[in-house]
Structures are given as C-alpha cells and as structure tokens.
Amino acid sequence: MLDFFPKQFFLFDPLSIFFLCVIFVVSFPSAVYSFGYLKGGYSPAKITLAWFLFFIFVLSMAFVVTVSNVLVFLVFWEIMSLVSYFLVVFDTGHEKSIQAGMIYIVMTHIGTAFLIAAFMMMYKFTNSFDFNVIKDACQTMPVQTRNIIFLLLLAGFGTKAGIVPLHIWLPYAHPQAPSHISSIMSGVMIKTAIYGLIRFVIFILGVQSSWWGILLLVLACITCLVGIIYALMVGDIKRLLAYSSVENVGIILLGIGLAMFFQSINMPYLAVFSMIAGLYHLINHAIFKGLLFLCAGSVYKATGTRDIEKLGGLIKKMPQTAVFFLIGAMGISALPPFNGFVSEWLTLQAFFLGALNIMGGARVFLVICAALLALTSGLAAACFVKAFGVTFLALPRSNYAKEAKEAPFSMKAGMLFLSILVILFGLAAVKIIRLLAIVASSATGFDISSMSFSLNNFILSPQAGKNVYLSVPLLAVGLIVLGGACFAVYKLFNKTKVRIYKTWDCGYYKLNSRNEYTATAFSKPFRIAFSFFLLPYRKTQKIRESFYHVKSFVYETHTTPVFKKYIYEPLLASVFKAAKSMRSIQLGSIHLYLSYIFVTLLLLIIFMR
Amino acid sequence: MAKIIIIIVQLILFIVVSPVLSGLISRIKNNIRMRKGQGILQPYYNLAKLFSKGEVVPENSSWIFRAAPFVVLASMLVAAALIPVFISRSPVFQAGDFLALIFIFALGRFFLALSALDTGSSFGGMGASREMFISSLVEPAFCMVVFALSLQSGSTDISSFGSRHAISVSSITAALTLFLVAIAETSRIPVDNQETHLELTMVHEAMVLEYSGRSLALIEMAAYVKQMVLFFLIAQVVFPACLPVGIIIAAIAVALVEVSVAKMRLFRVADFLGLAFVLGVVASVCAILGV
CATH class of the missing domain: 1.20.5 (Single alpha-helices involved in coiled-coils or other helix-helix interfaces)
Incomplete structure (x- = not known):
C-alpha cells in the first residue's frame, strides 16, 4: 500500500526546532537588511519579485527541517533548490549569473538524484515514507543495505553541503545571488544538508559501523583544508566567503563525524559532546557568515565592486560596516571571546577526549584530525586578516573605494543584530550548550540526564572532575581589564607628543595606494607553500620600447582549479x-x-x- | 581577594622579569661572538627610552593602529595569567585551559597583523603576510604539543602536566617541539631575526615598523611576555623542580641556536615547522603508547 497521504506531516522534535531557530536567526536580519539593499539597485517589480522569492525560499527551508515524511521532504527540498536557483540568477545583468545558475542547478539535481535513490531503497525495505516508521523498520535492515543507503545519502546531502569534491557549485552560486540571499544560502541553506545528514543517518538509520564516522571525518578534514586554501587565494570578497563556507562545513562535519564515530562504538557522553560541538559551530557559522555576507553586500553596494584589490581604506568611509565585518572576522577566525572560539575549542576538546578515552589506532587518527583543524584555524585567521585588512584598511585603491558611503540604517540594523549575536554566543556559551545538549540527545537518542557540561552559569567543564574549564566571560573581563590597564599606563606617560605624519616611505616619493600590499601579494607565501595542490603558474612579459628600455611589465598569476x-x-x-x-x-x-x-x-x- | 593579589603579583612579575630574558639571550650571543655587546638590562633602558619619547602615527592609519598595542599586550597578559606560577594552579584557571592558550595567542597576532596592514606601507603588508603564514603553520605543531602533554596527564589543564609526571620520551619530544614553536613565535633565528631591519628577511620587525614611542613599548612588552610564557611552559615540562633554572636553560638554548644556525629563507621555514609538526605528532603518539 502506498502511503501517500500521511496522517502526520510535521515533526517538532528538538532537532527540528533547533534548525528552525538557525533559519530564522539569519533570515530575519537579512530581511531587514534587504529593505536598504534592494532599494535603488532594482526596479520596483524586481523588488517585489525578490521579496516573493525570499519568502518562498525561507518557508521551503522551514518546511524541509520540520516535515516528517520523506516524500514531502523531497518536495520542499526541490522547491528550496529551485527557488534558490532563481535567486542565484536574479541579477540577470551579469553574464556570470547564468553560468553560476547552470552549474548550481545541475549539481543540486545530481545531489537530489542520490537522495531519491536512497529514499527508494529505504521505502523498498520499510514500505513507508514516514520518518518514525522508517526509523523503527531500519533497526532490522541488513548491513549491506545500510551501507549503500549511507553512501547515497552522503553523496546527496554532501553535494548540498559542499563537501569536497562536490563543492564545485558553491563558490559560483553563493556570490552571484543578491547579498542578503547569499547570507541565507551560505548561512542556512547548506545547513539543511547537515540537517538531512543528522536526521537520516544518525536519527533514522542509526550509526552501527565505525567506518561511517571515519569516512566523514576524512572528508571533513579535506573539506576544511581545501576550502580555506582556496579562500586564501581568491580576491573576490563574496567568493572568499563562499570558500570559507566550504571550510566551515568541514569543521561542522568534524563534530558530526566524531559524533557518528562515538555513536558506533557506543560512547554516549562523547557522542553527545561532539554533536554539541558540531551544532554549536553550525549556528555560529550561520551567524557570522550571514553577517559577513551582509557586510560584503554593503561594500558591494557602496563601491560597485567585489574585487578587494580595488578596495581599501573603507574603515574611514564606512566605519560601522567595518566594525561589523571585524566582529564577524574575529568570530570566524576563532578569536576569544567571540563565538567561533567556543565552538572550535569544543571541537578540539572533543578530539582530545576521544583520543584520551577510546582504544586502538583510531586515537592517532583523531590526534591528526585535531592538528589539521588547528592548521585550518590558523589559515582562516590569515584569510580574514587579508579580507579585512585589504578591504577596509590603509588607503583606497580606486575611485570607487574613495567615494564609498556608509550603508543606510536598515542595512546597518541587520548587521548590528548579527554582530550582537556573535558576541552573545561567545559570552553565553554555557546556556547555549545546555540547550544544544537537549538537541544532541534527541538526535543521537542518548540520555543526557547524567551528563554535566558546566560548573555554573559561566564556566564550561567538559570533563567532570578533571579540572578542564573554559569561561568566556572571564576571558572577556580579563581582556578588557588588562587592556584598560595598558591604556591607563599609556595615558600616564602622556607628557610626550603624538604626531600624525606620513608613513615611512624610505625617503623616496610620497606613498600612495600603489605601494600597498595587495591581496595577491599577501597570499603569496601560501600559494608557494601549497603549490603542490594549487599548481600556480605565472606569465611575465616585458614590453620594450627598445632593447635597453623596458616600457612596462605584464605580470599574471593564476592557480589551477x-x-x-x-x-x-x-x-x-x-x-x-x-x-x-x-x-x-x-x-x-x-x-x-x-x-x-x-x-x-x-x-x-x-x-x- | 587573595586570588586577585596573587594574579596581580604574577602579572607584575611577568612584566618586570620578562625583558631580562631578552637581555640575557643577547648577552650570551654577544659573549659567544666575542663582542662587547649590550648589558643584560638593556631592554629596560629601551623601554624607558620609548616611554619618554614622542610618538608618530601614520596619517593613513585608522583606530585599528591605535588600538592594536592594547589588544596585543592584553592578550599576552591574559595568557600569562592562565599559567601557574606561585601556586600549583593559576587563580583564574577556570578562564581557560591549554587549548585556549593557542587561540589567545592568535588574538594578539590577528590585531598586530591588521595594524601592520593599516599603515599602508609595503613593509607592513609584507610582515603581516609572513607572520600569518608562519603562525598558521605553527598552530598545528602547538596543538600537537598540547595534545601530547595533556594525553599524559589526562586533561588539558595547564597546571596538570609537569610536576605530576615523570620525564618520558613523549614529554621530552613535546618539549623539543615546544622549543621549535617558541623559536618561531618569538621571531628568533632561523625563522626570523630580531636584530635586522632588512626588508628581505624581517617578519615581526616589518609589522611593527611604523610604531614608535609608548605604543612600540607596549608591543615590545607583549613580545617579552609571550617569550616568557613559552619558556615557562618549556621549563614546566623538562625542569618542573626549579622553574627559574628551566627558564634560563631555555633562554641559553635559544641563544645557542641563534648563534649556530643561519636564518632560513621564508619558504624553508615551512620545512622547519613541518619538522616541528612531525615531532609533535611523534610526541602525541608516544603519549598514546604511554612511553
């Protein structure tokens, strides 16, 4: 009997509610932001269309994470993909939009094909489309079938999430959409794929083979590194952010993969802890990537270019946007006391606890994964020093940047909201972890009543009785007090004069923006160190007036995709x-x-x- | 209250004592090179001089340039507050553990690199790019040190390693890795050279080139404190019985390395830090094996 008309459409368990929160936390400020962003840039008819698509997009995502029926899930999954395709090609004036849309729609449908295959296999075995019925029936599924379903689901959701090497569409599609949509696509839409993985693999199938988690960890490590190395190389600010989304999906999957691994070897505490780390990074990434895309949108609207080599000095023209971008950049670079720091610390701690508590050779594997995460975090800091430094600091490199104006109020309001969340999610870590523990327990099915993750409202303690603590508020207070003390000492000796004068120019000409370090130059050490993977090549050509006089010099450098x-x-x-x-x-x-x-x-x- | 006094005394100790380490290192280097050289207290004279001098702020720069010295010094002092000095555990041990230390160092570095880009000079950009390159390669090695030491003691608490455990293959390898990390983080030869202002080679000095007066004093202070924190950690691993002696041994070792090897090309530094990383992995594996 076909079960086309299910009795129950919706599922509001903690996992779904968590993802609903993620969707609305980013969509709300994006909506506010789009008032200012769309105005002036588009015709009134197009603005109406943008709002219409925006609402369908957000609603379809909300349905994707709450429906409890596989068929309905697929329908909303497709609506989400199609509407986002229309949003990617929204700026039809750009030639690139069409190409980006094409790559996106093809890749996303290949992903959906894998999903349909997986769901068919599930249906064949369970004769039902209902999540709960499938979940019960899956307990008796043969190992071979489970493995195949897992791989199909991984390929399907991996395409949407942007796991390397299925990430190819992401750096094309995300930057091409209008910025408030980019922020939702990068901040939220790719998270629906993570939802799918958690819902179908961990919740419904249940992880029994430990190689699932290990495979996901290996893919996640590759995804982190590849994402951030490419992000370091590109000079288009929105593409940089899109590649950085690939990296962050990798970090999220490190947490989820660890949870799967620990679930398979039956270590409830560690599974829940890793799941918390992954989910924490998931919502953090939604917040700061949403924020950074909105900031990039303001820069684009103010200057008309996304190429950071043509920007610079915007901190003086757009002081508030610069502060918002700085907060987002500090969050994504995992600097204390902001939110990214907490989730990366939790992920590293999950690796450490795993390496400490499990048996066998997998311990070495976990240690190496942790080292790669540390490398990723170092590279991410470098990447965002580049992004912020070249875009906002020093002198403007073009007339567009010279004439930039600060964003209007509605855009700033959207960015301000997310900036506050970046800070709040760092300071209120304990409260958030307690909530996430409920989500993690509902996803993994482990009881958390005997697990404690905190000492009190301010101090985190992942290992009970082992004296490991982290208190972000305490760190923040320490930084503020000590910074203030340094400032006081500085002010105490103010009998000497502070003079504002030219930057040292080696006694040559007056410095101008052409003397500044460019983004390409900034990333050169990385390009050379990772040349085995990036395969950079360069072309130099001397244009001569005569044998003795070189008139100009052409220099091009590219990396091989x-x-x-x-x-x-x-x-x-x-x-x-x-x-x-x-x-x-x-x-x-x-x-x-x-x-x-x-x-x-x-x-x-x-x-x- | 007692805790606050302890922490203040600890920070003052770090601020007062840390410059002498740099003086000591350069004294040893000069002795080996048979030079007369500067006195051991020269860093203090330098700081006093900088505090009494005027300051020039580049006109291209923004508030980032003005704020960076405070952030840099504050983050290093937070790091200094986290490690145990007088009592077996820092009074603010609940603020963060060994892993958090990696991120706290990153905070200072992030702002220093931004301030360097803020000046609009090529030197600043060059320094920032190189510093971020080196530090991103240092981070995995540092993380491996943390793992190796913490796997032995069973937690990432800073105070839990050292005194509690006997010297093992793992802790010696970890200390060696930490030593290489310290060389890179404190801009010593062969990774960087504190004594040069040649644009081809300088890294840290290129970043702080535009700083002068009190701001430069704060940044130098931050570098001294960072150096002492790293030496302190090394001492705690290899010589927990008497920490001051351990710190002096670390300083002597750094000086010996500085006089006996040449500075590496920037891209050879990747190999150097690769070695540090491999050593760190070896230390972790030894810790897992229990040797």
Missing part, C-alpha cells in the same frame, strides 16, 4: 562523448522513435512483472 580541471572537465567531456555516440540512433524518423518506445515497453513488461 584542480577539481574542475582533473575531475569535472574530463567527466563532462565523457558525457558529451557519450551523447555524441548516442546520436547514431537518432535518425529523425518518427516511426523509428515509436518503435523504440514499443520495444522499451515490451522489455519493461517482460522484466518488471
């Missing part, structure tokens, strides 16, 4: 080749086509009785 060149282009070429060879049966005769249909029908009747 490894995944596109060595995976996707050969794949695409073979698809085209196959299509070409199929052409020989396409002769243009309608009778022939009818006979094809007839033969197909016959075969189906014979084999699919």
